[in-house]
Amino acid sequence: MTLDTKDPVYLTDTLIAEDIDAYLLKHQHKTMLRFITCGSVDDGKSTLIGRLLYDSKMIFEDQLASLENDSKNVGTQAGEIDFALLVDGLAAEREQGITIDVAYRFFATDKRKFIVADTPGHEQYTRNMVTGASTADLAVILIDARQGVLTQTKRHSYLVNQLGIRNVVLAINKMDLVDYSAERFYEIVGEYSHFAKQIGMESFLPIPISGLKGDNIVTKSEHMAWFQGPTLLGHLEQAPISDARMQDHPFRMAVQWVNRPNLDFRGFAGFIGAGVVRPGDAIRVLPSGKTTRVKSIVTYDGNLDQAIAGQSVTLTFEDEIDCSRGDVIVKSDEPCEVADQFEATLVWMSEEEMLPGRPYILKIGTQSVTATVTEPKYEVNVNTLEHLASKTLGLNAIGAVNISTDRAIPFEAYDKNPDLGGFILIDRMTNATVAAGMIKFALRRSQNIHWQAVDVDRDAHASLKNQKAAVVWFTGLSGSGKSTIANIVEKKLHALGKHTFLLDGDNVRHGLNRDLGFTDADRVENIRRVGEVSRLMTDAGLIVLTAFISPFRSERRMVRELLTNGEFVEVYVDTPLEVAEQRDVKGLYKKARAGELKNFTGIDSPYEAPETAELTVNTVELSAEEAAEKVVDYILKSSR
Amino acid sequence: MTTQPATEPELSTATLTHLQRLEAESIHIMREVVANADNPVMLYSVGKDSACMLHLAKKAFYPAPPPFPLMHVDTTWKFRAMYELRDRAAEDAGMKLIVHHNPEAVEKGINPFDHGSLHTDMWKTDGLKQALTKYNFDVAFGGARRDEEKSRAKERIFSFRSANHRWDPKNQRPELWRQYNTRKAKGESIRVFPLSNWTELDIWQYIHLEGIEIVPLYFSEPRPVVERDGLLIMVDDDRFRLNEGEVPQMKSVRFRTLGCYPLTGAVESEAKTLPEVIQEMLLTTTSERQGRAIDHDSAASMEKKKQEGYF
Numbered sequence: 001m002t003l004d005t006k007d008p009v010y011l012t013d014t015l016i017a018e019d020i021d022a023y024l025l026k027h028q029h030k031t032m033l034r035f036i037t038c039g040s041v042d043d044g045k046s047t048l049i050g051r052l053l054y055d056s057k058m059i060f061e062d063q064l065a066s067l068e069n070d071s072k073n074v075g076t077q078a079g080e081i082d083f084a085l086l087v088d089g090l091a092a093e094r095e096q097g098i099t100i101d102v103a104y105r106f107f108a109t110d111k112r113k114f115i116v117a118d119t120p121g122h123e124q125y126t127r128n129m130v131t132g133a134s135t136a137d138l139a140v141i142l143i144d145a146r147q148g149v150l151t152q153t154k155r156h157s158y159l160v161n162q163l164g165i166r167n168v169v170l171a172i173n174k175m176d177l178v179d180y181s182a183e184r185f186y187e188i189v190g191e192y193s194h195f196a197k198q199i200g201m202e203s204f205l206p207i208p209i210s211g212l213k214g215d216n217i218v219t220k221s222e223h224m225a226w227f228q229g230p231t232l233l234g235h236l237e238q239a240p241i242s243d244a245r246m247q248d249h250p251f252r253m254a255v256q257w258v259n260r261p262n263l264d265f266r267g268f269a270g271f272i273g274a275g276v277v278r279p280g281d282a283i284r285v286l287p288s289g290k291t292t293r294v295k296s297i298v299t300y301d302g303n304l305d306q307a308i309a310g311q312s313v314t315l316t317f318e319d320e321i322d323c324s325r326g327d328v329i330v331k332s333d334e335p336c337e338v339a340d341q342f343e344a345t346l347v348w349m350s351e352e353e354m355l356p357g358r359p360y361i362l363k364i365g366t367q368s369v370t371a372t373v374t375e376p377k378y379e380v381n382v383n384t385l386e387h388l389a390s391k392t393l394g395l396n397a398i399g400a401v402n403i404s405t406d407r408a409i410p411f412e413a414y415d416k417n418p419d420l421g422g423f424i425l426i427d428r429m430t431n432a433t434v435a436a437g438m439i440k441f442a443l444r445r446s447q448n449i450h451w452q453a454v455d456v457d458r459d460a461h462a463s464l465k466n467q468k469a470a471v472v473w474f475t476g477l478s479g480s481g482k483s484t485i486a487n488i489v490e491k492k493l494h495a496l497g498k499h500t501f502l503l504d505g506d507n508v509r510h511g512l513n514r515d516l517g518f519t520d521a522d523r524v525e526n527i528r529r530v531g532e533v534s535r536l537m538t539d540a541g542l543i544v545l546t547a548f549i550s551p552f553r554s555e556r557r558m559v560r561e562l563l564t565n566g567e568f569v570e571v572y573v574d575t576p577l578e579v580a581e582q583r584d585v586k587g588l589y590k591k592a593r594a595g596e597l598k599n600f601t602g603i604d605s606p607y608e609a610p611e612t613a614e615l616t617v618n619t620v621e622l623s624a625e626e627a628a629e630k631v632v633d634y635i636l637k638s639s640r
Numbered sequence: 641m642t643t644q645p646a647t648e649p650e651l652s653t654a655t656l657t658h659l660q661r662l663e664a665e666s667i668h669i670m671r672e673v674v675a676n677a678d679n680p681v682m683l684y685s686v687g688k689d690s691a692c693m694l695h696l697a698k699k700a701f702y703p704a705p706p707p708f709p710l711m712h713v714d715t716t717w718k719f720r721a722m723y724e725l726r727d728r729a730a731e732d733a734g735m736k737l738i739v740h741h742n743p744e745a746v747e748k749g750i751n752p753f754d755h756g757s758l759h760t761d762m763w764k765t766d767g768l769k770q771a772l773t774k775y776n777f778d779v780a781f782g783g784a785r786r787d788e789e790k791s792r793a794k795e796r797i798f799s800f801r802s803a804n805h806r807w808d809p810k811n812q813r814p815e816l817w818r819q820y821n822t823r824k825a826k827g828e829s830i831r832v833f834p835l836s837n838w839t840e841l842d843i844w845q846y847i848h849l850e851g852i853e854i855v856p857l858y859f860s861e862p863r864p865v866v867e868r869d870g871l872l873i874m875v876d877d878d879r880f881r882l883n884e885g886e887v888p889q890m891k892s893v894r895f896r897t898l899g900c901y902p903l904t905g906a907v908e909s910e911a912k913t914l915p916e917v918i919q920e921m922l923l924t925t926t927s928e929r930q931g932r933a934i935d936h937d938s939a940a941s942m943e944k945k946k947q948e949g950y951f
Contacts (some may be wrong), residue, residue, distance in 0.1 A: 018922060259703070432813065433821045
């Protein structure tokens, strides 16, 4: 073998040989970490996993013989050991030379057992990566030191972050091919930091490695004395485990199965998703809300004094209350929410694209309900992170949607508790799993409010005012002049005897939308609320003027769709970024450039210019007065 | 933006061990099946993995007995010691035991000496399909693990079979979080592998820790063997056809995997206790399946067999 191998060091051979009982005792107390490796096609992912298996003695002699044989026939390492062949499982893939599905690998050290989800690097398999990431405590994102941060690196990082993995290792691989250069390493780390910040990744740990040569995998590299951090394996042995983190959360257990072997026993079997439970604890069954106390925690090995997140147990109650599969047992004074409408992130996993309005089966916790999905509020371009308007989601697409279920379900936001916030959608005809979803929050309209029919309708309101209701929607960059123009327009309309109301972005954020920030989700919600308020005002027959940046096409379209045809007048206040930045009326651009303001439209958050605005006013060519004149003309003309 | 500290604080004492986590996962999987299936069955092959799976089933439904039968798709060529444990284990668990023999294989007298790979195809592959159809089982638990060989590493925990029991590796359902999609069309069935994430070492450690009874063949003892094609084959009964001049030798051997006795290679060993077996396993350098003749054809053989319906 020509491979540069170091002695496999994970299993303490001496202890095994000399005192197997001591060894077994030690290994009974190992913990388990699940992680995912992601990287582009040639980042050396399979080689790295092969290396971990090899160094941990998970490769046996006969496998090694078969590996040596295969390396000669189909290997890519010029006859040398091709570790990638160890992990590329299915026959078809081996011939193609690429991994195409999720595969799980296992290895162990003295401290931990590891389960590695090996997922493919190429574009069309977002589905597989999301699947692998859903059960991972940690992600290893591989970068080829020669290539640096690629589009695929960004996509994988975005997905890892969306799936809520808090432990990220940036393994900068193939350091041997860049002369183990510290300069190159830090250059890549700098580039990645910038991107990580953009997607809201809280932290990551960069490690320079060579999977092929074994540098900083198990032992510290002799070639990179400049690197003070841990080896990859050293870190994997220390990193925190998600189950352990969930123990600090209030108690949650979705009921899987009711155990009734005879009339005297009625137990509720389930996997504890979060928290701790003890006999005597006050609990609540959701969605019914009925309360009782835990009588006992029953297991085959005897009743327990306490059970924690990550255990499968059976609970009995003090009182006979209704409880069945699908219900969630929660800590009585810290219940989770119950709702029937949500905003969620969806990852579409089927060849057949999403059909808004079609009923799907939604499986969350241990229950299945019927659910419909709205048109996406936006689709995320996972390469550029841009929000795109979209009518549907195709295979491997990710987007934000509203979901409504046919009955209220207990849930938690995914980022707080993946166990009650992650769901799958199933096609009712084919039974295929078509999407994975993550709940962001419940929509407030979720409280089963029914529409109240009224006798004095919107037309009646408007005709009394002798006008046609409308929403004049000013959109454009901050500092483009939206508020100024809208203000002049309102004065002119008022002078003409029109009943108007001006909704200004800043003003609304002082009251109605005080709870919202400037993340994309909040921006979407901000516009949704303004859209709903505008609609109520048009019901009252008013001409509503709004001045909001409203950067995303999809939200503006959402408001347009709330209104009757012709009522929505989109006015694009077209001002180039340089001009707006030069004006900088509120000093915001200066702050944004200095990094004091995050998610600022035009700087680090996109602005999607209208494609089919009713009216465009260019504020470089026109004065505010002239622009307002143009808008008033349009309104008067269209309201005739 | 900060980079992570190199070391994390001490793990809390409440952190579950790897075996506790694996156990909880397997129990969760079994309960999902029982809550969703119409007519589940647990395939029981009497090996150590089956023993482990049966033990987990007892835990999952305690204090009720596991609410499904055990089924052994038999070839009539297993070791005698296996039949003995099989009947007792089912009785101890309070479960019904179904033993299926492919009537066609019985009639034709299919055996490992005359029929080569047809022996496995007919008794096991065809036999399993027949039995599942005969009893109308819609979900069958199997004890396969992902670390056994490469094509298994990509198989799902809930693995779907078409109405004619075929596996389509290109069209598997994604498994996210703990959400298993158990819906199927009429005629389709699911093979469920609750031990998917266990390794051979995990299984041994668990058997040791929980004191699970396994077939004594796993422990070394002097046994009559002959050497064929590099495998040590035990002469377990008088159906064994000795070649001209072949005389069984008494050797201290044990088995790392159990199947039809004329097809299962023994290893020479002195390991008489579970810790000694584990010790030997850790120090040894040949993988588990090498003792099985079925795998030797080609690396892709298992994948092909599985597509055709072999478990």
